[in-house]
Amino acid sequence: MNYRFPEKVNWNARNLILEVAEKGRTIPGFISLAMGNPAEEAIPVELIRACAAEVLAEDPIGLLQYGPMAGDADLLRWVKDRMVHGKGCAAEGNQGILLSGSGKGLGLMPRTMCQEGDEVYCDAFCFLNTPASVRNVGAIPVGIPSDDQGMIPEALEERAKSGKGKYIYLIPNFHNPMGITIPLERRKELYEVAAKYDLLIYEDDPYGDIRFAGEPVPSFKSMDTDGRVVYAGSFSKTLSAGLRVGFLYAPDGLIRKFAAVKSADGQEPMLNQRIISRCLSKLDFNEYLKSISQIYGRKCALMAESLRQHCSPRCRVLVPEGGLFIWVEMPADVDMDAVNDAVIDAGVGVVRSAAFAVDESEPGHAFRLNFSALPDDKIARGAEIFGRVTRQFCDKI
Incomplete structure (x- = not known):
């Protein structure tokens, strides 16, 4: 054929x-x-094994049937508490949605926000699934030059003048592949460009909790004064990659639209989310x-x-x-x-x-x-x- x-x-x-x-x-x-x-x-293999046995013993039918579209309520509460009290983000006007790994958000964002011909701005060297997800909806990934402090604001602004941009994709902490962490002043400058040209920021932070040198830098989401930052988090690098549990934390209006688009894919596995939630309840996470x-x-x-x-x-x-x-x-x-x-x-x-x-x-x-x-x-x-x-x-x- x-x-x-x-x-x-x-x-x-x-x-x-x-x-x-x-x-x-x-x-x-x-x-x-x-x-x-x-x-x-x-x-933490033994912890995960024990938590899996516990949650299955307690509610086998509830975990083996379809679950709510947004995900496990206990885990969503944990995520919001972590974002507010652990990362300094606003509680009011924001909420979370659980995904099969934060990587699923890479496809959900352009499916929700982009039409064919729209531009998405990312580092010239970027996590390879990101440009693929953008191209899959007919949008155009545009590589923006970086230096040792991350994406260069002046280069971003020059491209944003096209008026075709929808959002900026950034891995601000321990970038994949370059390992760069964007310092605070550069984050502020990038946020200013986003505000000037009415661009969203997709803050992909799967590695941010694995810091072994230097000091933490405030997230873009913690600086979000006008509802333009979507924060993507993951438990893949901290608890288990194979359980595939991640989340988005974003303004209410965006989350509602993400949920509507995501509904075409169906619900996420409740068992995996409940295992992660139980593990977190037994850990001093910090x-x-x-x-x-x-x-x-x-x-x-x-x-x-x-x-x-x-x-x-x-x-x-x-x-x-x-x-x-x-x-x-x-x-x-x-x-x-x-x-x-x-x-x-x-x-x-x-x-x-x-x-x-x-x-x-x-x-x-x-x-x-x-x-x-x-x-x-x-x-x-x-x-x-x-x-x-x-x-x-x-x-x-």
Whole structure:
């Protein structure tokens, strides 16, 4: 049959992260620093097992039937309390909605807010599901240049003058892939541009609770004076990625419209939400976050030290204050595809910046390395091998 697809889905769906995984399966002893999985030792397996048994024993039929569209009421109350008292956001005029992982919000936002031809502004190197979700509705993801403090406000404003913009997508804490945290003054400047051009801000914060250095920075949502910020949170990086529970916290009018659009997808699994809710009721969550952040901080320091020791001095290693990723910038005169192939041939998987490029014609000269998913010895060994390959290509030029 000759399938005829609409223009909005006729874009390149190549996934360089999955390509690394496929190649790695054929190489004995392959060390993948490509995936963004949480650390196994940071998942509270016994707590989750006990809570799953408890909630199923208490209300099996209630959890195995359809649930409310907004999600579990107890978990929604916890989310609101956390956003208000933990993150300094306004209670009045805002509410939450639960999702199957915060990633589902990436599709819900453009489905709700965008028409074909609308523009969505994101970093030039961006979490790859974001531009895909925007393109899927016929809108246009536009990459905005960044520096070490995140998206550049002047560059954003220049593009926003088109009048076609709907919202700005930002990962303000421990950016994926670059690891950047946007400082407070830059956040204020970006918010001012959003207000000037009547843009919403989608604040994606799946990593924000995993901080192991520096001081917390107020969220965009805590600065939201005119109802333009949608905050996306997740329990995937703190409790369990596999349970797939996340949320949006946003102005009432937006949440009601999100719920209406989401109704076409049906309800989310109540069992997963109730397990997360029960886990939270048994934890001192702030103390728990400190404990898992120590795990990630140790892993990050281990990778950073190995990279500093073994990478070419022509490389620039950006070490984050939290999250899961280190960004390594390469010299502009290096063949990125050749380096990538050599790293894989040496038995290590990393992700080149082209995987995150909003504009395919500007693939960049950097690699993202994940330090969370592997045991310490493989983190150090994988970073060492990657570093030695960079010397082969960078130091001979």
